[in-house]
Amino acid sequence: MYKCHRYVFFNKTNHINTFSLGEGIFEEKFQPFSGGVLMSDTYSYYLTDSVSFRILLGQCDEKELYRCIATGDSIIAIKYSRRIYYGKEIAVDSIFFSINTLKKQQKFE
Numbered sequence: 249m250y251k252c253h254r255y256v257f258f259n260k261t262n263h264i265n266t267f268s269l270g271e272g273i274f275e276e277k278f279q280p281f282s283g284g285v286l287m288s289d290t291y292s293y294y295l296t297d298s299v300s301f302r303i304l305l306g307q308c309d310e311k312e313l314y315r316c317i318a319t320g321d322s323i324i325a326i327k328y329s330r331r332i333y334y335g336k337e338i339a340v341d342s343i344f345f346s347i348n349t350l351k352k353q354q355k356f357e
Contacts, residue, residue: 262282263277265277267316275325278291280307291308295350297347300354301354302356322345327342
């Protein structure tokens with residue numbers, strides 16, 4: 249009988265990189281699961297100021313990614329996919345945030 253390996257995709261131990269969006273806001277990328285040769289890698293993207301909030305933007309595989317753009321008090325997180333047109337990045341989803349609202353909520357994920 250095979251044992252099922254339950255893996256938590258919100259693991260934050262394998263930090264890949266951090267991008268500064270300005271004003272003390274950062275986009276962080278982690279790799280909670282490496283599929284090796286047989287499976288896809290999984291990446292988790294977070295938006296944080298490291299003091300008052302950290303929110304999960306979402307998980308992606310090797311053919312998807314999140315990019316954040318900060319303008320004034322607003323941040324837009326855009327999810328791109330490269331599987332639709334074979335290598336070209338196409339926006340498939342977006343999320344808007346208010347920096348002031350995030351700081352007031354003090355939510356850490």
